[in-house]
Amino acid sequence: MTEIIRKLRVAAYAVIVRDDQILLSRWLGPERPMWILPGGGVDHGEDPYDAVIREVFEETGYKAEVRRLLGIQNVHGPLNRDGVDVDYHRIRILYEAEVVGGELTFEVGGSTDQAGWFPLAEVPELDHVESVDVGLAMFRNRPEDGRIARFT
Template structure:
């Protein structure tokens, strides 16, 4: 299923759903950040996805990281909350969503690197390489807030 992301675009379709989601900034012992290249839009992104009814948000982040990267992680903190109504995601099946995303910090506690059917590539990226990767503005914002090592989470 194809995915198109809009940001502050007056021509974006109107949302027909609101999705609660979690993502995680996972780093290795060298400070590199775990990213996936999404199959649905060919952009680099943090692992993450929608929360199931029986889950907590931290549990969602742990599950999504495992499903999308093969790593088992432990949540260690909060990067921020991201609820910008100017960000609209449209899917080829007709869903047009606004997404409420909570982005966590996490560390690897097990597993091994795997590429899921949702991605074409998964790898650790040096922070200095981030600007060269094709990535949506909202992903860059989460990474910027993580790299700023803020004393308090971003609330937006």
């Protein structure tokens, strides 16, 4: 019998929209690079609010200020990584934020390699992770309960 590994990942992401453009980072995923919301894993003992500010700076060079909590995305299901079965549980904390300083720079030696502003109308054509769509839906619709359990 194959052992299934259980993994929990808590991460904080920023939805930063200005002038009908969204700020995205290019994640160096296991299959291929894909565009994501700037953000990432919350370190042990770190407040997610502080994590998203840190991650935006690391990935984009911008200083960000959080405006509000948009919501939580809960994703749970099987994943196979390098032949290993993983019971993977992702909790994504999504914030609305804005750029208040810094300049666009790319992360070196991290999980992303580029960042940039993209017109909102072009997002559907970008090769991006589904959390970008979830973040934009929360940004646009402001769910009362702050939660999108499943995005379709």
